[in-house]
Amino acid sequence: MNPDRPLAQAADTLREQYRAVRAHSLALAAPLSAEDQCIQSMPDASPTKWHLAHTTWFFEAVLLQPHTHGYTPFDTRFHYLFNSYYEALGPRHPRPQRGLLTRPSVDEVRAYRAHVDEAVEALLGRAVEGAWPQVEAIVMLGLQHEQQHQELLVTDILHALSCNPMLPAYRSASGPSLRLAAVPASMRWLRHAGGRVEVGHAGGGFSFDNETPRHEVLLRPFEIADRLVSCGDYAQFIADGGYQRPDLWLSDGWATVQAQGWRCPAYWLAPDDPRLALHGAGGGGNSAGWQVFGVHGVRPLEADAPVSQLSFYEAAAYAEWAGARLPTEFEWEAASSLPGIRQLTGHVWQWTRSSYDPYPGFRPLPGIAAEYNGKFMVGQLVLRGGSSATPDGHARPTYRNFFPPAARWQFTGLRLAREL
Amino acid sequence: MNPDRPLAQAADTLREQYRAVRAHSLALAAPLSAEDQCIQSMPDASPTKWHLAHTTWFFEAVLLQPHTHGYTPFDTRFHYLFNSYYEALGPRHPRPQRGLLTRPSVDEVRAYRAHVDEAVEALLGRAVEGAWPQVEAIVMLGLQHEQQHQELLVTDILHALSCNPMLPAYRSASGPSLRLAAVPASMRWLRHAGGRVEVGHAGGGFSFDNETPRHEVLLRPFEIADRLVSCGDYAQFIADGGYQRPDLWLSDGWATVQAQGWRCPAYWLAPDDPRLALHGAGGGGNSAGWQVFGVHGVRPLEADAPVSQLSFYEAAAYAEWAGARLPTEFEWEAASSLPGIRQLTGHVWQWTRSSYDPYPGFRPLPGIAAEYNGKFMVGQLVLRGGSSATPDGHARPTYRNFFPPAARWQFTGLRLAREL
């Protein structure tokens, strides 16, 4: 009997996962030119190339350099260029200037990836019993990290392309789809009895530290919608003057609406949008002629598709208009197992009415991963679910995504809840 | 037997309260010149004169105009000038420009106050059974509102005076004291068993809508400090490099420390502060020569006094440094009845680790008071307790004060908590 069998098998499995995740990043970048991969359209977004390099740096800095004897970095300068925010790992290139890095080129970044991949795979191949748990944990964290950046890669490049008045498509319609699937228009309220409920990750399988510790909360009885708010729903809110009625909005939200001139979701184009002239998009469509920019370029609005690219402010204002409210993150989590609930994940992340606070007893992971989640726990709101840009297998019902309330370049929408 | 007796008595009582609160506002302004009362030192602060006028406008707009036949406004233009943020009550003077209103003068604002006081007292004098509950509720709300502005008046004028390099005193040391009382240096941990706990206002007496509905929460066992963190404690944090260690700070906090050049609480002056030359303050003092600006001007730091004028970011970093954490607002509320707990109120508001979210089932008050609290429920943190600038009788253990995490011109400090 070979006691190493299980370890070798685990290492093989992990290597397969590693290859799949790493390959998926490159596949996401494949439709993009070198220029597309270089630019940064706002400080909150990062270039495609930067995502490809930063996720690689993560493996280099957290796995290879501390855990591999004799590892030779691909280029020591990359340590400065591609650190994101880890204070413990030294100074780094300023975030708003990531788009100024025309060098290294896309080709050099791909070579960087190959160099690191080779070293990681070699490390997995020599896995030994003692070191394995730590190696496995870091690789798992690195892959989850890369999956998060895969979603950001998509949302960031969409933002960049949305800044081009020609509104070019990220990928052709014949490619793998990121479209938001339409759903039946009818909406049903599902009832939850409330009471003492367990929330948070129960262990077994990967989770981030912010999902723990699992703990009990008390919920009042509530109702939650079985489906997401659709574009058609949201078009009614706009048509009813939703963006002109301060009583529907949180104070900061209303200030943002006025300061930014918002009058629809980030990627909707009204029929009088001057970019449509440049774009040459035919009119047509429904719901009063709205067009929507997305992964396949500009398309007529689909009334049944979930509304997306919404800020928390817009989600909350819509809910107020609809005579409802957003669910808390715990209501959402409790409702995720209700029979009949639909569109939990795979469409849009769903804003909740919960600020991103630590769970009772929360402690960050030790080491540099301590900076992963906990230090962002102020000024942000929790989103639950998962989107069409979330890699398969990445999300789970206890997953806590988070963004500031004005962010609206993500695949973000909402689901209604209400008191009983 | 006179059935009106109770109503007349209630009206008399309320009139006394009204007179006392209104007089207190004028007393707070008494040490200030007309110039002092006019300026606005930052968009978040308001001029003294504006506070005096705005609190008066509140009674005029919410009580007198809707509920008094034939009431003649003092000056119809004041409706525009002194509305703060009530969208339902029409357009208003932009907040950052409040300091540009040299007219009306302080004397005119006092005349405005007298005009409104006369009308309110007349209304109270004619109280009749049917209208009374509504009148009483509005007057109570107006008085609570004025008390909130009394605290802001003090913190705002302190900020204004702190911008003068001569650092003049708000009031002389012989006047009524706003000093933070010193406490014994020893600190004890008080234990709370956690479990199912009721929080929120139980009814009976005034409360704001954001304290309701009363509801149950589940708490884990925890320990909480019997006293506030003192200036001496905080000076150790500074001396230990607290403002230079990113690992202690939330990400937004660290960014603020660097962008603003923070190296101590807002009103502390290091021995090398150039303003001390202008001020002529003698050195002396303790804790490495810190001086502190406050209501009586510049004074040597008192090690036993509670630290004040802290942002949430600083409070959280201190707690991290101390190997503890901030209590949640519910832990604070539950602990407020623990035997041995000290300095609950009357010193500084205490930052909690709770974002300012709505309570389950929260509904704003009807009418214009709907804009009072609910619309600010995003991006802010809850503070509990009460400060030396909080008017007597205003605060209570269920009271939820709130400010953005970077705010530090308030009487704000902290109390530690920790897991068991």
Next chain:
Amino acid sequence: MNPDRPLAQAADTLREQYRAVRAHSLALAAPLSAEDQCIQSMPDASPTKWHLAHTTWFFEAVLLQPHTHGYTPFDTRFHYLFNSYYEALGPRHPRPQRGLLTRPSVDEVRAYRAHVDEAVEALLGRAVEGAWPQVEAIVMLGLQHEQQHQELLVTDILHALSCNPMLPAYRSASGPSLRLAAVPASMRWLRHAGGRVEVGHAGGGFSFDNETPRHEVLLRPFEIADRLVSCGDYAQFIADGGYQRPDLWLSDGWATVQAQGWRCPAYWLAPDDPRLALHGAGGGGNSAGWQVFGVHGVRPLEADAPVSQLSFYEAAAYAEWAGARLPTEFEWEAASSLPGIRQLTGHVWQWTRSSYDPYPGFRPLPGIAAEYNGKFMVGQLVLRGGSSATPDGHARPTYRNFFPPAARWQFTGLRLAREL
């Protein structure tokens, strides 16, 4: 025969001048409340109180401290507070924060003035032969300096009052007038033959260093308008779409028009201006219902009065629209002696098409006066003439006033010129 007679007489004369100028500053502040005198409505403007103190500081810092044995400063901290921009005299209070100085009070500033006046007059009383020329030169410079601040005091307080939506009047209509006198509507072109022309100050009497050295320039023949552009003229420019036609504007000017939303001179109010509702000004007037804010508050536009509160950009655009151009500063100076020319001074400063560059051979005054003019010689335009706010006897045809091209809170207008 008494050899001291002429010196004593000169000293007496200068003392009279000193008293008159100093008294005029106080007279200008007389209509203003303490609050009015304290605020600063934008970084480019200064509070009335600051002007009163700064002009006093100038005598203290430049005359009394270096030239009077045993002079005791009124308050040594004022040296920091009221230095404007003299780097050689040490650090100073930041310009944008002048409005935060509620202390010293107006009364203290008046006491400061009296203290310095007493010392200056004493110094003049003991004038001795050797020191006299230097003392006289400094006093003269100090008085000219104060006269410049007298004009700024008026324009700055008007700007401050213009920020109050009630648009209060600086002084009552019955007080001493600062109104712009109307002139006959007809305009005549005056011809100048050009050629070799002397410009700059010829000596004899006071001048600033920037008017020297006197030198020759070559002018081409040109024509210049005998009068200023009037409000009626300018209203036609507006009515003809002047603020909507980029072809009329310099590039920076057009960018400013769009960024600031300019559609008329700074103090004009269109009939639909929301402030008119607050102000309660009756309609009436002429030229399409424009109202104009000025020293006496809001008045209907007077078509024959010179247009004022114009930026250089607007002046240049108007000239382009009128098929003319602005005169150069040398054309203006040469034309100032043409028979028939009107409104040279006493109405508005007149923008010229000359950048504020040094004259050939220009050297700044020695000592701290070196910082008076020369260091501002970039990025500004020359204005010639003098305004209704310029103190009597202050301006002269060689006087070079200067402001950045976007400035429009001064009494600034234009006179047309054209090629022959």
Next chain:
Amino acid sequence: MNPDRPLAQAADTLREQYRAVRAHSLALAAPLSAEDQCIQSMPDASPTKWHLAHTTWFFEAVLLQPHTHGYTPFDTRFHYLFNSYYEALGPRHPRPQRGLLTRPSVDEVRAYRAHVDEAVEALLGRAVEGAWPQVEAIVMLGLQHEQQHQELLVTDILHALSCNPMLPAYRSASGPSLRLAAVPASMRWLRHAGGRVEVGHAGGGFSFDNETPRHEVLLRPFEIADRLVSCGDYAQFIADGGYQRPDLWLSDGWATVQAQGWRCPAYWLAPDDPRLALHGAGGGGNSAGWQVFGVHGVRPLEADAPVSQLSFYEAAAYAEWAGARLPTEFEWEAASSLPGIRQLTGHVWQWTRSSYDPYPGFRPLPGIAAEYNGKFMVGQLVLRGGSSATPDGHARPTYRNFFPPAARWQFTGLRLAREL
């Protein structure tokens, strides 16, 4: 005899010029990757690709569309994307967002160039007598325009590369050189007698409208340096505390020094510059260890090379420190024919002490070229000479280059002058 011969010859000559200029633009872009060509490092700079497209658009919009029957635009959307600032030609893509145009790609822009080149050459091939003068004038203007952008292309990409902490080289040292030639260290003063001097373009050959009309000016006698200020000279200014002495600076200049933290020219690296660690540049060099970033990357400072990448503020401060001044643009022009004068062009543009004002009698060109020069005549300073990045044959002694006083990403330096 063929009367068409001269026209055909002229057309042939112009076509050769056209081909040479157009090819030079592509040659300048040749060392750059697609990513390099896409980014915009500040609003004042433009991407390489944008320069390549905009200069092409100029021929399309000004020549082909108005003057060629049946011309088919390459892509009608480019009219919006690549208009720079011509208000008469409709709305345009905002300048600060030029770097967001990843599409069209570099390849598409090259195809655009080829398309337009073919049409222009065809137009030149069918030149007919009547239309020729206008066609020739527009092509000449278009080529001069493209040459101006060739210099900007180089300075803009240098700025972009300077924002990369690795400080990559624009071109390898073995390529065509853009290095600033060193000159002998000795400097001689050349005397000019002053008097009546003709300035401006005399006709015959191309000139821009801003060089006309030619006219007489009066100059005082003056001396001018026979060579440019060198890096070694400038290093002495720095070593003598030039960046710490406000008395040397114009007021706006000193404010800029402090706000931007300037302590040396834009592309100098002090020995303690953190980028040197990333760059790996060896120390060495001279003049206290300065390194300089340029077209060939980072090199040790060459003491004899002209100082470059200076703002006007720095040039004027240096001159003040040296006990001299900058020449006026007319002194420069008059001195350009003095025997013994060196480095007039081919090294750096030379800041003059002249604001960019219109010449007496200046009228802009008719048509859209009216927007070429005149509308920028405010707030800028004149530079004379020509730089190592100026295409051969582009500059001439009457040429008026202009930039705002704080600009310092150009090849800009200075030459001293002084009074006699």
